[in-house]
Amino acid sequence: MVTMADVARSAGVSVATVSHVLNSTRPVLPRTRQAVLTAIEELGYTPNTLARSLVTSRTRSIGLAVSAISNPYFTEILQGVEAGALEHGYSLLIADPHDDPEHERTVVQLLHERRVDGMIVAPSAAPRDLVAYLTRHAVPTVFLDRAVRTAPDAAHRFDQVCAENAGPTARLVTHLAGLGHRRIGLVAGRPGFSTSAERITGYRHGLAAAGLPHDERLVVDGDSESAAAEDATGTLLALAAPPTALVTANNAMTIGALRALRRRGRSVPRDIALCCFDDFTWADLFAPRLTAIAQSSREMGARAVRLLLDRIAAPDRPARTLRLPCAFVHRTSCGCPEEPEPSDQPAKGFPS
Template identity: 85%
Template sequence: MPTMADVARSAGVSVATVSHVLNGTRPVLPRTRQAVLDAIDELGYTHNTLARSLVTSRTRSVGLAVSAISNPYFTEILQGVEAAALEEGYSLLIADPHDDPAHERKVVQLLHERRVDGMIVAPSADPRDLVAYLGRHTVPTVFLDRVIDDRKDTAPRFDQVCADNTEPMTRLVTHLAGLGHRRIGLVAGLPGLSTTSERITGYRHGLAAAGLAHDERLVVSGNSESAGAERATAALLALTPAPTALLTANNAMTIGALRALRERGLSVPEDIALCCFDDFAWADLFSPRLTAIAQPSREIGAQAVRVLLDRLAAPAAPARTVRLPCSFIHRTSCGCPEKGTDS
């Protein structure tokens, strides 16, 4: 079996240089790095990460707890996390908490017991047990997509990475109001999530900016999933008068809303305008094409890795919350001509 010394001889460098390339402990000139990597490939050298973890107390692994199976939105975030972790030489252990607080606590403990160096977690609507566990065990953690209000003196502080939710939702409302809509319904997300509350706040800000009164009946929870959104949309359409425009607060709920509209024989945007928070791969394949807010999903995942690595390098640094901007994708479901993308 080839050794690190064999790699060093083949590449014409020192063993220390090979170690720096493998472990990322010091910058190496690109041509030197490539020579080391070529020698590794040629010799079939395998780095003993287990032995290194015993020496450094680091496993160079990151635990990721997101509901990627039950929520397709997290798939792109997962891709961003994986790519950024791999680039930094970290492996990824993934668990799906299914947005269930009890299960969330269990999977995070399992990841912790596997000695990950740190964790990236998209918290549930009730993360109290999760926060208590992470704080008690001082696990380096970045909260992803959904933020935790941990400003109380008794609560630990955590780094957080998410998209801006309030202003983009405000923009959707004012856009629809500018088209003449006065009754704009909102299919809101799961109660308790920061994304839900922030998007509802943005909706209210949009109404106020357009000089429209807030009617509580026009906000119905779709519980962040398709079936819930179908029921919520049906409830909104049963109002007298019914809304002339509809906003959905995530991509899964957009599907449920479209299903409810189809079952009632309503056309978009002829009978009702529709805008959604969360763009997705097939949004421009619908007829009409969907006007949407696009979140920088992959960048959210990649940024979470960078923030976590910063935390590992400086454990005592102040916690920070990073918010990334969204983009307004103007298509035709809102009822006006397509104009392309405007960030």
Template identity: 80%
Template sequence: MPTMADVARSAGVSVATVSHVLNGTRPVLPHTRQAVLDAVDELGYTPNTLARSLVTSRTRSIGLAVSAISNPYFTEILQGVEAAAREEGYGLLIADPHDDPVHEQRVVRLLHERRVDGVIVAPSAHPEDLVAYLTRHAVPTVLLDRAVDTTAGTTPRFDQVCAENADPTARLVTHLAELGHRRIGLVAGLPGLSTTGERINGYRYGLAAAGLPYDERLVVHGDSDAGGAERATARLLSLAAPPTALVSANNAMTIGALRTLRSRGLTVPGDIALCCFDDFAWADLFSPRLTAVAQPSRELGATAVRVLLERLAEPERPARTLRLPCSFVHRTSCGCPEEPEKGTVA
């Protein structure tokens, strides 16, 4: 295989100049740069990233471990991560932990063994083994979307990038209460996830702000997927006094809730109002159009990359948790006839 020295001889320049052209580490005269690129093309030179990583201890690659990659929310996060990594000259290795704590640790270990410079992980509901592995091996890490309490005892904290969850959920509840609803049900996510707990807390805050009592029978877990939400919504509708409005805590569960409502012959918002956490591309194509909280998914992914690169540049800097604001997207599934302008939820 041609080497960097071969490229330098062909272009009539030094090896250092070839390195500067290929790595962008120093300005090079345009005609010299073109000579190097022509030599690279003519010889078919490919940089030896393995050899370079042995010298620099960096592979310029990032590992990303997120479950439900097919979910539009995580797909957009992935797009944000990929775009930000590419802009900084980093490659991306992707794995799906399937929200399984055992598989989660396995895929993160595989990413680490492939010498990624750092990892971005959306942790499972039981990330104890993951946290222990990352801590033991001092892997530069950003926890994404789902926060983990790593402050207890001597366990070090990790950088975390998440959306606001409680206040936006409370906003959905208070909006429904303003429309006259007094029994508002919540289809909550998978128990143990921080997003699930935070959105339940937001639901309770919203009820309290509206002067409504909390009834634990109106909170059911849809386990963050459509099938679970179908069953959870059926349980709510089977109550002696069923809710007149629903809040669904993620986009997949919104689909499940709508399936159950349709199977029961119920219309939205005529028979029951519906608001959801997570906006998605076709939410305004439903009939009725879905009132939702929109998460800044691509920005979450891009921010996670930025925080990870800052961690790599300053390994000793204090860990931090960043919370990005969501937006309230007002449509018609809540029972409102019009669509006011989009507003930001702090």
């Protein structure tokens, strides 16, 4: 087995210098560093990660708690986190909280007990226990996709990276209003998620911008998942004056809404126009093709990694919240022609 001493002899340096190169514990001259790296490559040396962690008190691992199994939306975000972690030499430990506050607290504790250097978490709708645990143990953490309100003078600082939600949702509403729709329904997400509240706000802003009244009966709770959205869409369609257009607030709810429309023999966009938040792999394959808001999912994951590494390096720096722009992807489910205008402009311009 090749040892660190073998690498040191081959590179013509001390074992301590090899250690400094591997663990980044002290600056090393560029040519010396390269000599060590060349020796490692030629000899096929594999560092002992466990031993390194004992020396540096770092495991070079990141804990990721997102509901990627139960919510396909998080798959691209996961890919962005993984790519960002590997780029910086970190491994990834993944757990699925299933958007359940009690399970969320359990999986985060398990990740922490495995001595991850920090965590990236997409919080549930009731993250109080989660925040309390992370604060008590001073775990470097970035909240992903869903924002969490904490006091400015909180004992522990949390960074956050999310998409713009209100402005893009308003864009969907004003687009539908511009096509002549006056009763626009919203299938909203699970209460408690910041994304749900912000998209409801955007819906209201869109109505106001179009000079349309807000009718509470046109906003239904789809609980951010398909089955509940199917039932919620049925409630809208059963109104004495049902909506002529519909906005769905995430990809899972879009599937549920489409299922409800099909079950009732409603054609999109002939009988009802449809726009959705979250562009996804199959959105361009539906008939009609879905007009949607596209989030920068992979970029969100990569940004979360960079924020976390900054937090690990400087635990006391001010907390940062990044908001990433979204894009309006103009297709045909809204009732527009098959070859619409270009859709590469960020969907911004309304207050959050």
